[in-house]
Amino acid sequence: MAYTYFPGCCMHGFARHCQDSLYAVFNALGLELRELKDWNCCGATSYIAVDEYQAFTLAARNLALAEQAGLEVVAPCNACFMVLKKAQDYLARYSNLRERIEAALARGGLQYSGTVQVRHPLEIVIEKIGIKALREKVKRPLKGWNVAPYYGCLLTRPYTLRNGMTLEAFDQLIPALGANLVDFELKDRCCGGSLTGTIEEVGDRLVYILLHEAKRHNADVLVTVCPLCQLNVETHQKQFIRRDREDVNIPVPYFTQLIGLALGIPEKDLGLDRLLVPLDRVLEEHPAELRAAA
Amino acid sequence: MNGNGNLRVGLYICHCGTNIAGTIDVKAVAAWGETLPGVVVSREYKYMCSDPGQQLIVDDVREQHLNRIVVASCSPLLHEQTFRGATAKAGLNPFFFHMVNVREHDSWVHEDKQAATEKAKDLIRAAVRRVAFHKPLEKKRVPIHPDVLIVGGGIAGIHAALTLANAGKHVYLVEREPTIGGHMAKFDKTFPTLDCAACILTPKMTAVKKHPNITLWTLSDVTQIEGYVGNFTVTVKRHPRYIIEDLCVGCLECIEACVYKQAKYPDEFNLGLGKRKPIYIPFPQAVPQLPVIDRETCIEFKSGRCKKTCVEVCGDRKAIDFKQQESTETINVGSVILATGFQVFDARRLPYYGYGKFPNVYTSLEAERLINAAGPTQGEVILRDGRKPKTVGILHCIGSRDENTNRWCSRVCCMYSLKLAHLIKEHTGAEIFNFYIDIRTPGKGFEEFYQRLLNEGVHFIRGKGAEINTWPLDPSEEGKLIIRVEDTLIGKIRRIPVDMVVLSVGLEPHADAGDVRRLFNISCSSEGWFLERHPKLAPVNTFTDGIFLAGCCQGPKDIPDSVAQAGAAAAESLALIDSKFVELEPNTAYILEEACSGCKTCIPLCPYSAISFVEAKKKAEINEALCKGCGTCVAACPSGSIRQNLFEDEEIFEEIKGVLAHA
Ligand SMILES: Cc1cc2nc3c(=O)[nH]c(=O)nc-3n(C[C@H](O)[C@H](O)[C@H](O)COP(=O)(O)OP(=O)(O)OC[C@H]3O[C@@H](n4cnc5c(N)ncnc54)[C@H](O)[C@@H]3O)c2cc1C
Numbered sequence: 001m002a003y004t005y006f007p008g009c010c011m012h013g014f015a016r017h018c019q020d021s022l023y024a025v026f027n028a029l030g031l032e033l034r035e036l037k038d039w040n041c042c043g044a045t046s047y048i049a050v051d052e053y054q055a056f057t058l059a060a061r062n063l064a065l066a067e068q069a070g071l072e073v074v075a076p077c078n079a080c081f082m083v084l085k086k087a088q089d090y091l092a093r094y095s096n097l098r099e100r101i102e103a104a105l106a107r108g109g110l111q112y113s114g115t116v117q118v119r120h121p122l123e124i125v126i127e128k129i130g131i132k133a134l135r136e137k138v139k140r141p142l143k144g145w146n147v148a149p150y151y152g153c154l155l156t157r158p159y160t161l162r163n164g165m166t167l168e169a170f171d172q173l174i175p176a177l178g179a180n181l182v183d184f185e186l187k188d189r190c191c192g193g194s195l196t197g198t199i200e201e202v203g204d205r206l207v208y209i210l211l212h213e214a215k216r217h218n219a220d221v222l223v224t225v226c227p228l229c230q231l232n233v234e235t236h237q238k239q240f241i242r243r244d245r246e247d248v249n250i251p252v253p254y255f256t257q258l259i260g261l262a263l264g265i266p267e268k269d270l271g272l273d274r275l276l277v278p279l280d281r282v283l284e285e286h287p288a289e290l291r292a293a294a
Numbered sequence: 295m296n297g298n299g300n301l302r303v304g305l306y307i308c309h310c311g312t313n314i315a316g317t318i319d320v321k322a323v324a325a326w327g328e329t330l331p332g333v334v335v336s337r338e339y340k341y342m343c344s345d346p347g348q349q350l351i352v353d354d355v356r357e358q359h360l361n362r363i364v365v366a367s368c369s370p371l372l373h374e375q376t377f378r379g380a381t382a383k384a385g386l387n388p389f390f391f392h393m394v395n396v397r398e399h400d401s402w403v404h405e406d407k408q409a410a411t412e413k414a415k416d417l418i419r420a421a422v423r424r425v426a427f428h429k430p431l432e433k434k435r436v437p438i439h440p441d442v443l444i445v446g447g448g449i450a451g452i453h454a455a456l457t458l459a460n461a462g463k464h465v466y467l468v469e470r471e472p473t474i475g476g477h478m479a480k481f482d483k484t485f486p487t488l489d490c491a492a493c494i495l496t497p498k499m500t501a502v503k504k505h506p507n508i509t510l511w512t513l514s515d516v517t518q519i520e521g522y523v524g525n526f527t528v529t530v531k532r533h534p535r536y537i538i539e540d541l542c543v544g545c546l547e548c549i550e551a552c553v554y555k556q557a558k559y560p561d562e563f564n565l566g567l568g569k570r571k572p573i574y575i576p577f578p579q580a581v582p583q584l585p586v587i588d589r590e591t592c593i594e595f596k597s598g599r600c601k602k603t604c605v606e607v608c609g610d611r612k613a614i615d616f617k618q619q620e621s622t623e624t625i626n627v628g629s630v631i632l633a634t635g636f637q638v639f640d641a642r643r644l645p646y647y648g649y650g651k652f653p654n655v656y657t658s659l660e661a662e663r664l665i666n667a668a669g670p671t672q673g674e675v676i677l678r679d680g681r682k683p684k685t686v687g688i689l690h691c692i693g694s695r696d697e698n699t700n701r702w703c704s705r706v707c708c709m710y711s712l713k714l715a716h717l718i719k720e721h722t723g724a725e726i727f728n729f730y731i732d733i734r735t736p737g738k739g740f741e742e743f744y745q746r747l748l749n750e751g752v753h754f755i756r757g758k759g760a761e762i763n764t765w766p767l768d769p770s771e772e773g774k775l776i777i778r779v780e781d782t783l784i785g786k787i788r789r790i791p792v793d794m795v796v797l798s799v800g801l802e803p804h805a806d807a808g809d810v811r812r813l814f815n816i817s818c819s820s821e822g823w824f825l826e827r828h829p830k831l832a833p834v835n836t837f838t839d840g841i842f843l844a845g846c847c848q849g850p851k852d853i854p855d856s857v858a859q860a861g862a863a864a865a866e867s868l869a870l871i872d873s874k875f876v877e878l879e880p881n882t883a884y885i886l887e888e889a890c891s892g893c894k895t896c897i898p899l900c901p902y903s904a905i906s907f908v909e910a911k912k913k914a915e916i917n918e919a920l921c922k923g924c925g926t927c928v929a930a931c932p933s934g935s936i937r938q939n940l941f942e943d944e945e946i947f948e949e950i951k952g953v954l955a956h957a
Binding site: 185186209212213216 | 763764765766767
C-alpha cells in the first residue's frame with residue numbers, strides 16, 4: 001500500500017525525529033510513503049486566520065498536485081490535516097469560493113476535481129493495520145509504561161475524523177503496545193498553538209495544565225500525534241522548572257516513536273536522540289522486554 | 295345546461311384592496327366580462343368577502359335571475375365557503391358557484407400589469423365555461439361518534455380525559471408505560487408555588503382509574519387509525535403485563551415474595567438511580583395499582599425454572615399469568631386528543647459536561663428523583679458515593695438555545711432550576727451556583743419566585759457553563775467537579791469547584807414523534823413538535839379535522855399551560871361531538887354501474903380503502919363517507935366508468951378550452 005506523503009513545514013524542520021520514526025514504522029508495517037513533489041505550505045496557522053481564500057488556495061494547490069499522483073495523502077501534522085480537509089469541504093460546499101480557487105489554480109496550470117482522500121497516519125495505522133494485527137507485531141512490549149494519549153484540539157473538530165472514528169478508538173493503540181493507558185481527560189485540549197509565541201502567558205498556561213495533569217495521573221510519557229503539539233509541550237517544560245514551579249518534566253514522543261520502540265525498530269532510526277526531554281529515564285525504569293519469539 | 299341555452303352567469307372581480315387591483319386592471323376585466331357568452335352581470339368590487347360584497351351576489355341573483363356565480367378573488371382555501379354560502383343564501387345550489395384565484399395565482403406573483411390582466415381574463419373565461427356544466431350537489435351529513443381517544447397519560451392527557459368523562463363522554467386513554475402520570479409523577483414539588491406534585495396529581499390519576507366513563511389501557515400503543523373526523527376506527531395493541539388486571543387486587547405481596555430478596559435491576563421510573571425486582575410497581579401511587587413483570591430479568595422467562603414464589607403467594611387469586619399474550623382492541627371514536635408529551639435532552643450528546651462519565655453529574659430529572667421523598671434515597675440528596683454535597687452547580691440551557699443541538703428555549707428549565715436550587719438548599723444546606731444565559735421567568739408568580747431565590751442567597755453566574763472537568767489547578771479543587779464558565783458580568787473565565795452538578799436538560803420531541811405524526815396524519819414543525827392548525831387562533835387543532843393536541847407534544851410548556859391546553863382540547867372535542875354531524879364535501883367519486891366491468895383495478899389503488907367489490911352485482915362500490923375525492927380511481931378506471939363530482943369530464947374540458955381560447 002502506497003501513500004502520497006505531505007510533510008508540511010514541521011516534518012522537514014524541527015520535527016525531523018517525528019518524520020524519521022514515521023518512515024521507519026510505515027516501512028515496517030509495509031506501508032510506503034512517497035513524498036509529494038513540489039509541495040507548498042498547507043495554509044494553516046496565520047494564513048487561515050487572516051485570509052481563508054489564500055489559505056485554501058495554498059491547500060488546493062497541494063491537493064491538485066496530489067490528485068495527479070492518484071494516491072491517498074498522509075498528513076502527519078494535525079494542522080496540515082485539518083486545513084487540507086477543511087479546504088476540501090469548503091471547495092465542495094461553496095461554489096463561489098471554488099470558482100475563485102479554480103481560476104487561481106488554472107493560472108498555475110493546475111486543476112483539482114475533489115477526489116483526494118486526506119488521512120492522518122494514526123487513522124491509517126488503526127484502520128489499515130488494525131489494533132489486533134499491531135498487537136501481534138509487537139516485539140518489545142512497553143510493559144509498565146504509563147502512557148497518556150494526547151491528540152490536541154484539532155482532531156475532534158468538524159471536517160477532520162471520518163465518521164465513526166473516535167479518540168477512544170485511538171486510545172486502544174496504547175494497550176496494544178503493551179503499555180498502560182492513562183485516562184487523560186485533557187487529551188483533546190489545546191497545546192497553546194501559536195499562542196506560545198504570541199501571547200506567551202496564555203500559551204504557557206495551556207501547556208502547563210497539560211503537563212501538570214499528566215503528572216498528577218502518574219503518566220511516564222505523554223504521546224502526541226502532531227509535531228506542533230510535540231514542539232509546544234516539549235520545549236516549554238524547562239521554562240516551568242526554571243520559573244520554580246513544580247517539576248513537570250515528562251517526555252513527549254510522537255506516536256510513531258512509541259510504535260517503533262514496541263516493534264523493535266532500532267532506537268537510532270526513530271530519532272529518539274532528538275527528543276529534548278529524553279525517554280532515557282522511562283527506558284531505564286521500565287526496560288522494554290524482548291518478547292519471547294513465538 | 296349544455297349548449298348554454300339559458301345560462302345566466304354573475305361574474306364578480308374582487309380588488310382585495312390593492313392586493314389584486316394593484317396589479318390587475320379590474321375595471322377592464324369587468325367590462326370585458328360582460329362580453330362573455332352567458333354572463334349577465336359583471337362587476338368589480340373592493341372586498342367581495344365583505345357583507346356588502348356578498349349581498350351583491352344575493353341581490354343580483356334575485357333581480358337578474360342568475361343561475362351561476364363566478365367570483366375571481368383569492369384562494370378557495372380562504373373564501374370558497376363564504377361565496378358558496380352567499381350563493382345558497384340567494385336561493386341557488388351552492389355548487390353552482392365557482393371560484394377563480396387571481397390573487398395567489400396572478401396578482402401576487404406577477405409584475406407585468408398588462409400580462410397579469412390578460413391572465414386573469416383567461417382564468418375567468420375558463421371558469422365561466424366550466425360553471426355552466428356544474429350540477430346541483432348535496433353535502434352529506436354523517437353522525438359523529440361521541441367517544442374520544444386520548445393518547446398519552448401525562449397531566450395533559452389525564453386532565454383532558456377527566457374533563458370529557460365528567461361531561462358524560464366515553465374516553466379511551468392509551469398510555470404506553472405501565473402507569474399514567476407522565477413526567478409530573480416524578481417531581482417532588484412544582485414551581486412556582488412549591489405544591490407537592492403527588493398531592494395534586496395522584497387524586498387525578500385515581501379518578502381516571504375509577505371513572506366509569508374512562509377505559510384506561512396502559513402498556514398500550516395505537517398501531518392503526520382509519521376513517522375521518524367523527525368516525526375513526528382505531529387499533530390498539532396491548533402489551534402483556536403478565537398480570538391479569540381483573541384478578542389482581544393490587545396487594546403487591548408478589549413483589550415481596552419474589553425469589554430475588556433484594557431489588558437488583560436498575561429501576562426505570564427512578565432513571566436507574568434505584569433498583570427494582572423483575573416484578574415491580576413503578577412507584578407506590580402508580581395507576582393502575584398493579585405490578586408488572588419484566589421478561590428480560592424474570593428468571594421464569596429466562597430459564598422456565600423459577601420457584602415462582604410470586605404465584606404461590608398470589609394463591610387462589612391466580613392473577614399472575616406468564617403466558618399472557620399481546621392483544622389487540624379495535625375501537626370507534628369520533629375525535630382524538632394527542633397528549634404524548636416530550637422527552638428530556640440526552641446529556642450524553644454534549645460530552646464536555648461529563649454526564650455518564652463523572653458519577654456526580656446528574657440531569658435535572660434525576661435530581662427531581664433524588665429530592666423526591668418517594669425516590670430512591672427517600673428524599674435525601676446524597677451523591678452516588680454516599681456523600682452529601684456541600685456545593686452544587688446547576689447549569690441551565692443544556693440542549694436548549696444551542697446552535698449545535700436544539701435551538702429553542704425549553705421554557706420550563708429556568709423555573710425548574712430555581713425550584714431545584716431551592717429544594718437542594720433546603721435539603722442539604724449546600725451552597726448553590728446557577729449558571730445561566732438569561733433568566734426567563736415570564737409566568738404568573740415566576741419573577742417573584744426568582745426574587746425569593748436571590749434573597750435565599752443562591753448564587754447566579756451569568757454565563758453558560760462551558761465544561762465540567764476534574765483537573766485541579768490548586769488544592770481547593772482537588773476531588774471536585776470543576777465548572778468552567780465565562781462570567782459575562784465580570785468578563786472573566788472562572789473555575790468553580792463543586793461536589794454535584796445538575797444539568798438542566800431541555801425538552802425535545804419524543805424520538806418516535808415522527809412515527810406518531812405519520813400514524814395520525816398530522817404535521818410537525820421543523821423541530822418535530824406537533825403542529826397546531828394556527829399558532830394563535832387554532833392552537834389545539836391540527837390540520838386533520840377531529841385530531842387535537844394537548845400539552846408538551848405541541849411544544850415545551852409548564853404544567854399550568856399543559857392543563858389549560860388539555861381543557862381547550864377537551865372543549866374542542868366536546869364542541870365537535872355536540873354538533874352531532876359532520877358535513878362531507880360532495881366532490882366524491884361515483885361509479886356508472888352500467889359501464890363497470892368489475893375488473894377491480896380501482897380497489898387496491900384507493901388510499902382510503904373506500905372502494906369495495908359487491909359480489910352479487912359484480913361491480914365496484916364507493917363508500918362516499920370514506921372517499922376523499924383524490925381522483926386516483928377516476929384516472930385509473932380502464933372503462934371510464936368512475937366519475938367525480940365537481941371534476942366531471944365536461945367541466946374539466948370546458949375549463950381547458952376556456953384557458954386556451956386566448957384570442
Ligand atoms: C426536570 C423537570 C422539572 C419540571 N418541573 C416542573 C414544575 O415544577 N412545574 C411545572 O409546571 N412544570 C414542570 N416541568 C414541565 C412539566 O414536566 C410538563 O409541563 C408536563 O409534564 C407536560 O405534561 P404532558 O402530559 O404534556 O407530557 P408528559 O408528562 O411527557 O406525559 C406524556 C405521557 O404520554 C405518554 N406517551 C408518550 N408517547 C406515547 C405514545 N406514542 N403512546 C402512548 N403514550 C405515550 C408518556 O409515557 C407519558 O406518560 C418540569 C419539566 C422537567 C423536565
